[in-house]
Amino acid sequence: MDGGDERGYLLDNQQAEAGARFDALAALFDPSTFRHIDALGIAEGWRCWEVGAGGASVPAWLAGRVGPSGHVLATDIDVTWTAAGTGYRILRHDVGAEPPPGDGFDLVHARLVLVHVPQRAAALTAMVAALRPGGWLLLEEADPALQPLVSPDESGPEQRLANRLKHGFRTLMAGRGVDLSYGRTLPRLLRAAGLTDVGADAYFPITGGACAALEAATVRQIRDRLVAAGLATDGEIDEHLDNVTAGRLDLATSPMISAWGRKPLDGR
Structure with a gap:
């Protein structure tokens, strides 16, 4: 298989489809993310x-919640898609390889980040270290x-091809x-890191325009690798x-x- 033991992010943020993926992910998961952060008590200041901000939707929302007396830092190893905005600062940063860019945070949030970081344990340690006493870490x-299955209702050949x-x-x-x-390991990892009041839930949409947009952008990004690895033909894609x-398809x-x-x- 092509790149069988290759390391690195499969979905390259330098590709044009990355913007479409970020928009779809924001549409799908921002409401759930914001609900969780609100439940943690985010407030002005x-x-x-x-x-791993990726796009700007989460930092912009955070900035609106914390107001001018607060502070929002958005970091990513590639800040191409994190557009500058009012109320937050952007910094290129590798969470798995570099010390945390500050401390005393009331909230540290990462979505779809750690699973792609080879140094996951070091990244988690850095995020915990950056919290103030009483601060919250939210991992998604x-x-x-x-x-x-991308098509849970596998009712025909189109669905079988998708899966x-x-x-x-x-x-x-x-x-x-x-x-x-x-x-599924996140609650255990948070407890092992010494955090308290640990909770978790799960959410996934099963149909809709944003799901279709995410699927199309993802397949376009990886089509050459699928073909090179013998996992699909251009015709099938x-x-x-x-x-x-x-x-x-749903x-x-x-x-x-x-x-x-x-x-x-x-x-402690």
Whole structure:
């Protein structure tokens, strides 16, 4: 298989389709993310670190919540798609390899970040260290192994083709060191990191325009690798994209596990 033991992010943010993926992910998951952050009690004056920001939707929302007396730092290893905006600062930063860019944060949030970071344990340690006593860490990661089908209602050949291509995508991800069961481990990891008041839930849409947009952008990004690895032909990929465009498929995302925990007030 092409790149069988290759490491690195499979979905290159330098590709044109990355913007479409960020827009679709924001449409699908921002409401759930914002609901969780509101439940943690975000207020004016909070200091927030958005890790692996990707697009600007989450940092912009955070800035609106914390107001001019607060502080929002948005970091990513590639800040191409994190547009500058009012109320937040952008910094290029590798959470797995560099020290945290500050401390005393009331909230540290990362969505779809750690599963792609080879140094996951170091990244988690850095995020916990950056919290003030009483501060919250919110991690959100997909768990494809919990629900491996992009088309759960596998009722015909179009759906079977969609699921076969998704299996190929996950084969490529696993070959790059992505843990396809990582999401479910988050509560345990937060407790092991010394956080308290740990909770978690899961959410995934099963159809809709944003699901279709995410699927199309993802398949376009990885089509050359799927073909090179012998996991699909160009004809099969074109057929699948036509099915997506025609609206013949109910396309799901992987379950998004959201887990949160609080740094003890004694700071230990």
